[in-house]
Amino acid sequence: MEHYNMNLTLKVWKQKNTNAQGGFETYSVKNISSEMSFLEMFDVLNEQLINEGKEPVAFDHDCREGICGMCSMHINGRAHGPWAGTTTCQLHMRAFKDGDTITVEPWRSGAFPVLKDLTVDRTAFDRIIEAGGYISVNTGNAQDANCLPVDKHSADLAFAAAACIGCGACVAACKNSSAMLFVSAKVSQLALLPQGDPERKTRALNMVAQMDKEGFGSCTNTGACEAECPKEISLTNIARLNREFIGAGFTSEK
Amino acid sequence: MLNAKIPAGPLNNKWEDYKGHCKLVNPANKRSLEVIVIGTGLAGASAAASLGELGYKVKAFCFQDSPRRAHSIAAQGGINAAKNYQNDGDSVFRLFYDTVKGGDYRAREANVHRLAEVSGNIIDQCVAQGVPFAREYGGLLSNRSFGGTQVQRTFYAAGQTGQQLLLGAYSALERQVALGNVKMYSRHEMLDIVKIDGKARGIIARDLVTGELERHFGHAVLICSGGYGNVFYLSTNAMGSNVTAAWKATQNGAYFANPCFTQIHPTCIPVSGDHQSKLTLMSESLRNDGRIWVPKKQNDTRKASDIPEDERDYYLERRYPAFGNLVPRDVASRAAKERCDAGYGVGTSKQAVYLDFAAAIERYGNIEAGKRQLSNLSKAEIIKLGKEVVAEKYGNLFDMYAKITGENPYEQPMRIYPAVHYTMGGLWVDYELKTTVDGLYSLGEANFSDHGANRLGASALMQGLADGYFVIPYTLGNYLADEIRTKPIPTDHPAFVEAENKVKSTLSKLMSIKGTKSVDHFHKKLGKIMWDKCGMARNEQGLKEAIEEIKALRAEFWKDVRIPGSENEFNPELEKAGRVADFLELGELMCIDALHRRESCGGHFREESQTPDGEAQRDDANFSYVAAWEYKGDGQYELHKEPLEFVECKPTQRSYK
Numbered sequence: 001m002e003h004y005n006m007n008l009t010l011k012v013w014k015q016k017n018t019n020a021q022g023g024f025e026t027y028s029v030k031n032i033s034s035e036m037s038f039l040e041m042f043d044v045l046n047e048q049l050i051n052e053g054k055e056p057v058a059f060d061h062d063c064r065e066g067i068c069g070m071c072s073m074h075i076n077g078r079a080h081g082p083w084a085g086t087t088t089c090q091l092h093m094r095a096f097k098d099g100d101t102i103t104v105e106p107w108r109s110g111a112f113p114v115l116k117d118l119t120v121d122r123t124a125f126d127r128i129i130e131a132g133g134y135i136s137v138n139t140g141n142a143q144d145a146n147c148l149p150v151d152k153h154s155a156d157l158a159f160a161a162a163a164c165i166g167c168g169a170c171v172a173a174c175k176n177s178s179a180m181l182f183v184s185a186k187v188s189q190l191a192l193l194p195q196g197d198p199e200r201k202t203r204a205l206n207m208v209a210q211m212d213k214e215g216f217g218s219c220t221n222t223g224a225c226e227a228e229c230p231k232e233i234s235l236t237n238i239a240r241l242n243r244e245f246i247g248a249g250f251t252s253e254k
Numbered sequence: 255m256l257n258a259k260i261p262a263g264p265l266n267n268k269w270e271d272y273k274g275h276c277k278l279v280n281p282a283n284k285r286s287l288e289v290i291v292i293g294t295g296l297a298g299a300s301a302a303a304s305l306g307e308l309g310y311k312v313k314a315f316c317f318q319d320s321p322r323r324a325h326s327i328a329a330q331g332g333i334n335a336a337k338n339y340q341n342d343g344d345s346v347f348r349l350f351y352d353t354v355k356g357g358d359y360r361a362r363e364a365n366v367h368r369l370a371e372v373s374g375n376i377i378d379q380c381v382a383q384g385v386p387f388a389r390e391y392g393g394l395l396s397n398r399s400f401g402g403t404q405v406q407r408t409f410y411a412a413g414q415t416g417q418q419l420l421l422g423a424y425s426a427l428e429r430q431v432a433l434g435n436v437k438m439y440s441r442h443e444m445l446d447i448v449k450i451d452g453k454a455r456g457i458i459a460r461d462l463v464t465g466e467l468e469r470h471f472g473h474a475v476l477i478c479s480g481g482y483g484n485v486f487y488l489s490t491n492a493m494g495s496n497v498t499a500a501w502k503a504t505q506n507g508a509y510f511a512n513p514c515f516t517q518i519h520p521t522c523i524p525v526s527g528d529h530q531s532k533l534t535l536m537s538e539s540l541r542n543d544g545r546i547w548v549p550k551k552q553n554d555t556r557k558a559s560d561i562p563e564d565e566r567d568y569y570l571e572r573r574y575p576a577f578g579n580l581v582p583r584d585v586a587s588r589a590a591k592e593r594c595d596a597g598y599g600v601g602t603s604k605q606a607v608y609l610d611f612a613a614a615i616e617r618y619g620n621i622e623a624g625k626r627q628l629s630n631l632s633k634a635e636i637i638k639l640g641k642e643v644v645a646e647k648y649g650n651l652f653d654m655y656a657k658i659t660g661e662n663p664y665e666q667p668m669r670i671y672p673a674v675h676y677t678m679g680g681l682w683v684d685y686e687l688k689t690t691v692d693g694l695y696s697l698g699e700a701n702f703s704d705h706g707a708n709r710l711g712a713s714a715l716m717q718g719l720a721d722g723y724f725v726i727p728y729t730l731g732n733y734l735a736d737e738i739r740t741k742p743i744p745t746d747h748p749a750f751v752e753a754e755n756k757v758k759s760t761l762s763k764l765m766s767i768k769g770t771k772s773v774d775h776f777h778k779k780l781g782k783i784m785w786d787k788c789g790m791a792r793n794e795q796g797l798k799e800a801i802e803e804i805k806a807l808r809a810e811f812w813k814d815v816r817i818p819g820s821e822n823e824f825n826p827e828l829e830k831a832g833r834v835a836d837f838l839e840l841g842e843l844m845c846i847d848a849l850h851r852r853e854s855c856g857g858h859f860r861e862e863s864q865t866p867d868g869e870a871q872r873d874d875a876n877f878s879y880v881a882a883w884e885y886k887g888d889g890q891y892e893l894h895k896e897p898l899e900f901v902e903c904k905p906t907q908r909s910y911k
Contacts, residue, residue: 017823035526037658043531043774050772050827055818058826060319062492064532066654067417068323083657090657115463116824123440126320130432134425135384139304139723142375142382146339149393159386159411162418166322195384 006098069165079169107172131210132203170225176217181225184241201248277735284309290472294321297698298478299423300722306430329416330537332408333715335373357706358856359905400711402582454694469745481677487781489674496833508689509882511682511702514848519675520586543614587672610667615640686729697721707856769814
């Protein structure tokens with residue numbers, strides 16, 4: 001692959017803290033290599049800002065290999081930018097060309113308040129998991145692992161749902177700020193496995209209730225979440241969640 | 255002399271005996287005992303969850319925005335367990351033996367044996383939590399091979415095993431949060447330990463969003479903060495991975511053991527330029543099927559596809575016919591460096607070797623054609639079938655490689671080079687995982703205990719979860735049983751005030767420097783010194799130079815670092831500065847340790863100590879001990895030794911030939 005360098009204009013959301021008024025700042029960066037990752041380009045920007053005596057841009061990032069789910073930039077109107085199935089940290093500058101203007105915003109959702117610049121608070125996701133995204137088994141309770149065969153098809157589907165990294169791109173991409181893809185991935189993973197069966201009704205009901213309480217919007221089956229999900233979590237998980245939820249609503253004793 | 259408090263009796267019975275005789279705490283008393291857990295990776299999350307289940311009052315801290323993001327999440331290949339589901343000769347003893355041998359006889363036998371004993375329970379526990387391990391068509395669990403072993407004992411979930419295990423531990427943790435047994439503090443960083451009457455009694459933490467300092471009391475403190483590979487700047491660690499918690503423990507009297515034992519992983523994507531911020535691992539599982547080679551001709555500039563088979567040097571298969579491409583990591587890394595240094599490297603930088611799947615793709619294609627009873631297929635059709643099989647096994651890794659390099663690994667071999675990955679050294683702990691400070695424990699990668707001088711693949715996940723799920727619930731109780739009369743100490747106690755003032759003054763000092771260079775500038779410089787002089791090969795002269803260079807760099811840092819913003823707000827540059835300040839001290843200690851250990855062993859390769867054919871040469875007569883360093887103030891350390899005794903595994907020259 002040919003390598004090239006580029007000069008770019010960046011329009012970046014700056015916001016001092018949750019309560020402050022935010023706005024776009026315009027920066028230019030030069031000689032950006034096509035081999036850099038998008039976040040390495042931000043490293044260059046921040047180094048430049050520090051050298052100029054200005055405040056760098058705060059953004060979340062950690063593993064930089066697409067698995068921790070911490071990075072979270074809305075790039076040119078798309079969660080995690082232009083590449084399908086890719087987190088911000090795995091987006092590389094090959095995706096852009098010399099002279100481009102790139103607009104970078106934080107996730108936009110009432111349930112994800114901005115902490116500073118591009119950093120948002122996603123603890124709502126933790127609270128949804130607390131509501132039921134687990135199997136109640138204490139350490140030491142387990143039987144031998146192979147006493148519980150799981151047919152390969154279900155195991156593979158459960159794994160595909162479990163690949164969710166909890167980044168929140170689905171919420172950021174959704175016009176309603178719905179967290180249905182996130183919730184459905186966890187409910188599906190556990191509903192597809194025999195271990196998850198005893199708590200499946202309360203899990204679906206409680207996780208959805210917590211999602212609503214956190215202020216996430218409703219699902220209108222647009223599919224933007226699936227299109228922007230860096231782990232390509234399937235929309236069929238939402239259909240499964242709806243089945244689980246409705247079924248639980250009809251048959252639950254509570 | 256350090257006392258590891260290893261229980262008496264035969265190796266097989268030590269852990270059973272310990273469990274049978276350790277002190278217990280009754281449920282009513284557990285409710286009034288408070289435990290602080292630093293870090294929420296596999297070790298921290300599993301410990302916090304298990305202790306919460308037992309009824310202790312737990313506070314867990316992580317610097318990330320959620321406990322689910324700890325860097326255990328990035329582990330790819332798998333987790334070992336001596337289940338012997340494959341009927342291929344595995345046993346607790348084999349896993350124990352492989353681990354001690356793989357660690358080049360620098361690990362403590364009793365700890366490693368316990369690890370092997372509980373390994374099977376880990377798999378049971380994870381499956382019960384709903385961890386979606388790979389399965390066979392019959393519904394039972396699947397296994398694969400990893401380096402340094404001749405059995406298939408590695409359980410996996412595609413190339414995302416760490417993620418799935420961590421999400422399992424995280425869900426157990428969140429369940430305890432919901433039940434009120436664990437209080438979670440995310441976006442918090444521990445900045446000091448509070449000691450009262452010689453015992454760890456709490457911490458000072460900084461709320462990273464507001465910048466406020468907080469005091470937290472605990473009857474015990476568990477450091478589960480991971481490894482220190484980021485001292486090299488470039489590593490496979492997450493950007494935030496740091497040594498700060500372990501280093502504050504060191505400054506408070508916990509000894510730091512074997513700091514120079516670092517693992518350089520053989521299969522990582524090579525550095526592409528000065529902008530590089532981290533290195534990405536390509537899982538060791540790829541060496542199951544990939545063949546590693548370089549051209550037989552020096553400075554060969556042909557494309558890989560233009561180099562005929564007989565002009566390729568499959569140097570691992572040539573040098574190590576018994577283990578081939580699956581030799582342990584330290585051996586594979588050194589062999590790659592040797593070829594590149596000798597002028598056989600590939601790619602523009604010449605600091606890379608090929609990892610080639612062409613043979614595997616063809617082999618799988620033929621097998622698949624046989625399964626489907628297809629005959630008379632063209633080579634292209636066979637390769638198409640083979641690519642589908644390889645995609646199912648390693649698809650996410652191949653995709654990641656393609657995104658980072660812009661090259662298609664299905665069509666041309668991957669270029670790989672060794673990179674810093676894991677640190678075997680860490681806080682010295684005894685058999686109970688207690689440091690040299692009472693009430694202060696260390697679990698997982700943050701301690702030194704199980705991997706000796708080299709860790710085998712798929713063993714880090716095993717150790718983190720063993721420590722958290724199955725060891726600490728017993729050993730911590732043995733300590734806390736004597737603490738049931740200790741009432742929670744109010745945080746206005748002078749020790750808390752003093753510790754907080756110390757942290758405050760360090761932060762103010764950092765902010766007041768207002769120098770000219772960014773934190774990253776110093777971190778990169780430190781990384782280069784460490785990689786050049788305390789990396790894959792070390793020698794006396796280089797290490798002596800490195801110590802002087804690090805001292806000078808540290809002095810410059812404290813005079814010239816520039817940190818924008820203030821300490822009373824969300825300030826990522828200030829967070830980094832504190833971590834780099836600690837790395838600047840640890841780096842020096844690593845060089846001191848590497849200089850004093852005049853033998854080669856595992857990942858520690860002293861050029862002065864090698865066999866005639868270039869393998870690491872141990873010196874058991876003089877160095878069969880754990881080197882535990884006591885902090886004595888700025889740049890001063892005193893060496894304490896824990897002699898290693900090998901009863902079951904007699905040390906031999908490690909051979910994989």
